[in-house]
Amino acid sequence: MCGIVGLFLKNPALQPELGLLTAQMLRVMTERGPDSAGFAVYGGARHGQTKITVRGLVPSDMAAFEKGLLACAGTGVTFLSRDDHTVITVPTEHEKAVRQFIAAFGHGVSFVASGDSIELYKGVGLPEDVATRFNLAGMSGTHAIGHTRMATESAVTTAGAHPFSTGPDQCLVHNGSLSNHNTLRRQLVREGLTFETENDSEVAAGYLSWRLSRGERLDEALTASLADLDGFYTFVVGTRDGFAVLRDPVACKPAVMAETDDYVAFASEYRAFAQLPGIGNATVFEPEPQRVYHWEHA
Amino acid sequence: MSNMQEIDLAECTLRDANSQLQGEDVTGAWVIRNPRGRHALAVGLTAPVDVLVDGQAGYYAAGMNQRANVTINGNAGPGVAENMMSGRVHVSGNASMAAGATGHGGLLVIDGDAGARCGISMKGIDIVVRGSVGHMSAFMAQSGTLVVCGEAGEALGDSLYEAKLFVRGDVKSLGADCEEKEMTPQDLAHLQSLLDRAGITEYPADSFRLYGSARRLYHFHVDNAAAY
């Protein structure tokens, strides 16, 4: 039960402001989700490089971590730490080795997301504090998705915060409550997926990743979810090149979109749009139930 | 109006704003500046005042209105004018879900589109939407009138009681127990008066169709069991 925001920039001139605009939208959604917050920012993709976001790396472990990374990926590795999250950029051919190293490292370090352009940050606390901790306002990029969480059935933890990333450059945020996620989780585990939390939204993310990994397009995977995911949901799904929106057939959870020549924005409530440039002239509409909305950079 | 009294939500709390408007003896014209999508704006008004919300309104704007004339100069969030008793609420932009939900009276005019479940469980309110309405509009609508100049989404008027639904454009599908009705001269006159009150002159009343309850669900019958 939550607040969702998303911003997809059509006009590259706005890219330096992506983080600031997203942070403003996220803050407005505080009342919908005061427990935790998170966001994925897409951008800065470089050919042959993969970004890996990890969390829980503390300064005292940094030297050992760095040494291990150098051993499996050579000198092409770069780091950027923001609070307890670290984005590691590695040559793509070493991604697998680095992922294995991270999984084995221990010391409370866990993998968050990876891909060409995704960086993903999340934490417990008020959305504004979470955004400040990671300096969201200072980030630039092509598109971003954010979430503020009011936990329903699963625990208030960093792992339980959205977005959930279960595939390369993929992430999902959810407002609602799924009613068949336990059965679906068991099926997906049999298919070889692993889950970090008891959260229903992680199952939705895993489900989409599973379908994408079988070669389906995002719109196909989302359409299939209408048959397989039961309950109430508004999803916003991020991919390397864009984002998609889907609401369940009943569509009780709020969703509103605004489109201008410069951007497409998504939010749980209109008021999140208040500070977007040119919002007064935007086309504002509510996504229809059961319809996949999809925006992509060419 | 030149002598509008001003409330600036950038400078006062929602409680301050609403309490200034809620008294029985409040009069005149008011404007609420910087609403910024705040919820529960101008709710529970009881006096025949004019209130202009100058911008976006959040959930439940003008909720439970009695006698006041509230204009929202922008979009309205879910449940605008919910459970309105009397008076008038006018949204210049779009309204989100459940506009006019359970309203007992008064007139709600929406210049743009209304989202899903417009007029759900309405109990006497009149709603005029210049644009289109979303799915499940007028679900369980008990009485009153919903006028839609544009199109209606799926399952219009599902489980309808005695409300009347006038739609000019396409209806994606009718809900259980909702059917098209013959329009009587009284229906036409009623529709015309609502269009007049909403200031809609471009659509003639006879370009609408009327939908109402088939009354097949009023008493349980085993052959209708799937429709409950």
Add this chain to the structure above:
Amino acid sequence: MTDNSKKIPRTKPRFSATFDPFTISEIQRAAATGIYDIRGAGTKRKLPHFDDLLFLGASISRYPLEGYRERCDTDVVLGTRFARKPIRLKTPVTIAGMSFGALSAQAKEALGRGASAVGTSTTTGDGGMTPEERGHSSILVYQYLPSRYGMNPDDLRRADAIEVVVGQGAKPGGGGMLLGQKISSRVAKMRDLPEGIDQRSACRHPDWTGPDDLEIKIEELREITNWEKPIYLKIGASRPYYDVSLAVKAGADVVVLDGMQGGTAATQEVFIEHVGLPILSAIRSAVQALQDLGMHRKVQLIVSGGIRSGADMAKALALGADAVAIGTAALVALGDQSPDLAEEYARLGTVPGAYDDWQDGRDPAGITTQDPELAARLDPVLGGRRIANYLSVMTMEAQAIARACGKSHLHNLEPEDMVALTMEAAAMTRIPLAGTEWYPGKGSF
């Protein structure tokens, strides 16, 4: 030859435990009518209940208070979190929400009179507030339900508290149903429905779903009522830990937790008997949720569903509730199930103690009916007196137990004052099995 046949022992007709006579009659009824059985009252199956707990009483390690002489207070304040005008009850037992429509106007009036006489509250129901019940209830809780029948801001402001009903114990997740027989002209007018039709009401609120939207709804209700009224949130017991946590997050002043024994005016038998939690199993996790949020006693907890006596009340309070609510028991106190009505019950195909066709509107006691002749049988003044008597007895019973446990206030009862008689009750309440220090789940096996 006849002698010989007499000597052969005959096996007695044997009924199946699976296909027992009730089950068989239900299959026959379903096949004949094509509709599920709808009835009133609450679950009839045997469930773990307060009877499975006992108080320890005082002896040498603890000292009892002298009955009737030494003080044992019973007052409770509800709505201290945000409301500017919290409610003060003289005794922590209130009358649960029952609608005018489900009940006659006389019955509603009697409940109001009785509750007022002992300084407690009564509650409206799905169908709005009648002048009779407002007039006769010194403290009236106004229910805000999915149907919003009769909902209006004047009554909202006339109420002493507002109870946002998310669900009820008899049917968590289910909507309402009132059959045509009870939609009299007055009920129809209040609900804005055609007279005499079957009324279906929604299971979800029309303009909010989930705790994030609920928080906004509560803010609206507070803004309309000048932040004066306590806002209760009523939930059917299903996932009490999560639901109570979310009620607190959404801004409730008071949580009302209704177990599956709670009565209903009319619901599918299958819903009544197969959905929800017994109240005994729900209280501890609800209290745990409040404690985990640091809100125990700050957001008050009212529990209901099968509360019958001062002992039940004392046990609920000892488990951490702040008050209890009664519904079915109040109807019995008014005269429901009376042996005096045996002949009339027989004509309806039932017996005193088993009458549950509250939906039919033919209640010979004149309580669950809109028939003017039947309703006139209930004298609201006398009925009020019976309710007051019963509420007083419950209070005195609870005090008797509390004094025996050495408590000068009912709220000082605690889980440690009790033991469990069954493994089930011990597991559900985390109260040790009598004679042990242990409950299932404690320590390792």
